[in-house]
Amino acid sequence: MVMLEGRTAIVTGSGQGVGRGIALALAKAGAKIALAGRTVEKLDAVAREIAAAGGEARAFACNVKDAASIEALVADVVAAFGGVDILVNNAQEVALGTILSVSDTDFEASFDSGPLAALRLMRLCHPHLKASGRGVVINLTTSATRRWDMAGFGHYGAVKRATESLTRAAAAEWGEDNIRVLAVAPHADSPGLKWWIEHNPEEAAAFFKTIPLRRIGRCEEDIGAAVAALCGPAFGYVTGAVIPLDGGQANFA
Template sequence: MGILDKKVALVTGAGQGVGQGVAFALAAEGAVLAVVGRTLDKLLSTCETIRLRGGRAEPFVCDVMDGEQIGRCVEAVVERLGGVQILINNAQVVPLGRLLEVTDAAFIDGFDSGPLATLRMMRACYPYLKGDGVVVNFASSAAVRWDASGYGAYAATKEAIRALTRAAACEWGADGIRVNAVAPHALSPGLKGWIDANPHEAEAFFKTIPLGRVGDCERDIGRAIVFLASTDAAYLTGATLPLDGGQAYWG
């Protein structure tokens, strides 16, 4: 038995990277995982690993940029697994680029997959979260970088998610729902590829992180989210937890 025993956790973007690491960490503490994402093969891989470790996980194909799919996905999770007590909004299209370069289409995709999808998923899960539910949304330290060049559009989407997180915490606290955000810096497949391709730049980058490394998706990011989802964090809501090894200064 773990500290999240038998709670149903819905994790978006759980087929790889940070979402997968979070799913592994939650499952290790007894949560039943609804593994949500766009690519079935990746979802099945995550589920298989959780099952091999002794946990329970089911795949649910959903494009979070489609509001109707979100509604159907939540209904399917509740029908198959019995409810939703933990919601992790991780999936997001990343609109990187300098302000004169980033396209309107990329910016809109960032908002559709980020704050709009987060809001839609929270609304869809709200009836099932009432009582003792937990939501963890994904922000980013891009909003407080020492040099925001190339990160403006992405940071804007993430700051919108932080605003929604705070509002939900204030509005839903009376319903027994806690809502927090994390700002992770994790070794996703994309970042790992960049590190492997640019070893000298990566070495300089590591020096900007006080702890000297990028966070592990499961051990560093996932375990922190386990804390947020547990009763150990029962009096914490409306907050943003930086998980970036001390790199960004949040003030």
């Protein structure tokens, strides 16, 4: 499968979990991968996985909460690969807890690493995505934004709703530039979800029963493969949407 051959993708937070799964799937679809994150050792390990499978990837150290680091990332990727065709905004610090328990500092970190980082990266990548003629932005959100009971998820849902609003706006503004902008809302067996399951076993058991497919998605085979498909020509008329990749758990209608 080489539907993305000749294209370059930046994937933030790609050293583990969902980001790694997306990077592996995009590489298998033929894209060259710029692996971005704070822990270069993890990125290097993923780069070796991609190379062993016949793909091409390079690791780029980046702290998405730092504007200068983001600017350097885009400049370095363009210098290394010649452009950017796909941007995946996956990296995100998550503040979970009640309204009274989450600190301003943790909430600000969630905002800085989420919608603000995505906005900065989208702006910097825009000229390269436009030059591509087939640019795609994938922003990650969460089905937690659709929970009927938002107790403990208010801060997380707030920053992800902001990301969804930016996604919709960019899709509307950049469509004439042949740039598609989408959000995906995955449930995946990531380190973050595994941590939540371990620390909230009763809530997790009840949660699993609300998933019609009765399982958590696999980072590469379920989430990554779907993202790769969305970046390809078969979905070339889809933009501005939030795509649920959650086994049918949330009501996105």
